Amino acid sequence: MNVDNRIARAEELLATIPELPTVPTVIVSIVQKLHDPEVDIQEILDLLLMDQVLTIRLLRLANSPYYSTMKNIVSLKEAILYLGLDHIKEVIYTCSIVDLFREGKGVIDRATLWSHALGVALVSKRIAKKVGYAEPDNAYIAGLLHDIGEVFLNYYLEPMFAQIAQKAKAEGHSFHGVESLLLGTTHNEVGHVIGRRWNVPKFVTDAMLYHHEPTHAPQDDAGLVSIIAVADQFCRWRSIDYGGYEVSEGGETEYAAWCRMAGHFPGIDADAIETILRDLDNAIEDIRLQVESIFLFI
16 A cells, blocks of 8 residues: 555544644744744744743753753743754654643553653754754654654554554564554554644654655655654664564664665765764663653653
8 A cells, every 4th residue: 555545544544533632723833933944032932921831841841951951941031042942942842742642541651652752852863963964953853753643543543553562562563564454554644644734844744754664755854754763763672662562674674774874964884873873872871861851841
């Protein structure tokens, strides 16, 4: 089944969910403005002040150990000036989606889903910086949202997702492959449809749609999608995953995946790959602590 058919099937599945969560209009407006290179900071402040919950979360996260602020940030203007608009963009996305990782029923628990999403976000940003990707904060955002389709399947189609999880674990397959077999679509297409409804930027919906098939990504986002793909695999291979349900697909080795990604970034050769992997492995405990820290502070 081709990707267009899988997207159509994802739309059919989502149509069966009576109260599909949406992103508040004010957050959509903020995000759109933050992607405008000529954004006015006062406009961002005015919009943020319309959402008290987001404001409180943003200030808490800005004062968390992850951002290592040397002073207590007490106002939104301070937060924006201290962290910069790119970091504020990260914080807003992080604070905005945490409620989607809700308590309640689901095959995979909230903390596990969140740990993988945030782990991939943090690793994606580190990789992006190391390979010279121009906008590492976009890599964080795409990494954070890459599996949002999995979150929705887990919570809103729980009986079917339970079958998918059991079959994947029992037979050693990936979620992605079993989803395609049982649903006629996958979390990639589900996430892509949700992302379009939320009006998130194209680079995010491309990461949602192609992170398991990075060679199919549009050329303009192929480098970013390849970063998300290896960050996703890196986290799964190091147990920042879904509790042992997921496996690596297609028999591809970690090194082969990295070589494929490196093809998008001139100067990233075998030695550079080994150095990046070594640095990431040395930082893995810090990454785990950052995941826990951010989760606690929002």
